[in-house]
Amino acid sequence: MEPLISMGVLALIGAAATIAGASEDLESDVGSQSNANSQVQLAPQMGYVHRIYNKAIAGEPVSNALMCTIGATGALVLIKHFGFSPLFALVIGSLIAAMVHGSYSVTAIMGREASQARFKQPIYLDLIRSHTPVIMAFAFLTTFSVMIVSYLMVYSLMHPFPFVLLCFLWGVVVGSVGSATGDVHLGAERQFQATEFGAGLNASQSGNIVRKAESGLRNGIDNLWFCSKFGGPMTGVSFGMVVFLGTWILVVFDPAEGNLEGWLSNILGLVIVIVLGIWNWHIEKETREKYGPYKEDKGEEVSA
């Protein structure tokens, strides 16, 4: 393919991946399906009954891979067997995936909250009614965007993997990225806003999540509002980077042109890793200087 057209397709893929990352993280924030869910699950056991949607269908990578695979299978059947236009088929495929995800979400929260009856945790039916459509909407967005990424890769950039398999793979990666980045904003900051800013969660505070909102009791949508300001978009940037940079190095130096180009693309990838590493080190240095240590150096005091 012409390098310029490849670059255009790549830009579209990057944009779709960014939306996929952001919506994936926000979906997990509304339903608290993430590592931060461990605290939501723990809270009633520690005596903190809450009104936060508690679903963890599976680990985020597995759950997203399931959604994307269901959506892609549906879409592919519609395209190949019924002759639907791809865009229309992808929308219907995502809708099917969102509905399946919604039903899993309801069974997950019902099961989880019912199992905590002994800790006096109620099942709020209005919470399920108000949150499940939001979860489904984000699931729809994630599935659709991941399918757009995979579709463009398979049919425009000529990636050899079958469409459904590629959707499954990107589903695992988007879950993995979302779980590793955006969830930190929910788990370490939003759930523990009552504790001092600028510290990790003290183990003794485990389960003591914030349960009161600006008005009334805090729910998953309050968490979504907060995380959509930083954690969600950052997850989008992260997944966008993973998809874009990983493909960009193969477009700039196309291995089809020879082994030299293949090696150059690998070297370019290594340069990206090193540059991001230097940036990481720079942030480490900057935060150490700005935030300062938590404890005094007792050893130096004694010697002084």
Place this chain on the structure above:
Amino acid sequence: MIDIVGLIASNLIWILAIVIGGTLISISVHFIPVGGAPAAMAQATGIGTGTVMLAAGAGIAGIIAAGAVMAVNQNIWVVIGAAAVGAAVMLAATMIVATWIYAYGVGVMPVSAKVKYDPITKYRQDLYVSQGTEGHGIPTVAYVSASIGGLLGGLGAGLAYYALMKVSTLPVTNLNLVAVVSTFTIGFFFINSVIPSYNIVGTIEGFHDPKFKKWPKAAIASFLASIPLGILAVVAVASLASVGGL
């Protein structure tokens, strides 16, 4: 009747490549700083997700890159290099964004709780660990360790993918062959990243963590597990190809 012994004998070199790939994946997982659920609460150093999921996410990014390259260039070093770099780029992009969130969203600096001084930057660590936590964020040593882990894991996955693609004489763009081989490689990656998680038990910070010393046990276990897996995969792919199933 398919001559299974003959298939194994003629593909011994590829079985060996798969076994080496599995062992590399197993070793690589020890390098990746996995913080698990505690890291999501800034309660432990590392990337805030589970061992297998993170390693698999990186390995899969590597397999996607290897697949794209293998379709157009069959030089073994270019293919496995692309897999290694694909996995490392995935981890790098995840780690830098996680660092932004730790630094600007949570307000903590990257710090390790397992060593007093970072072996690479020589920064003092223990004073910067907030109370009641086992460190937080991704300090430079963990970043370097994760990059090595990504490269090794991708290398292993790429090697297994390449070896299985070469078992049959079918063209590398055959969709059925690609589907079977990539599915096997992913399963293979999952198996070999589950084995080391018994060493890691939740969290590890990288090569400076005391748990890292246990890697030979997992490497041996993965080596042994990869032998029957490699034989099964080679026999399955080669016999499917020979009877026209692909």
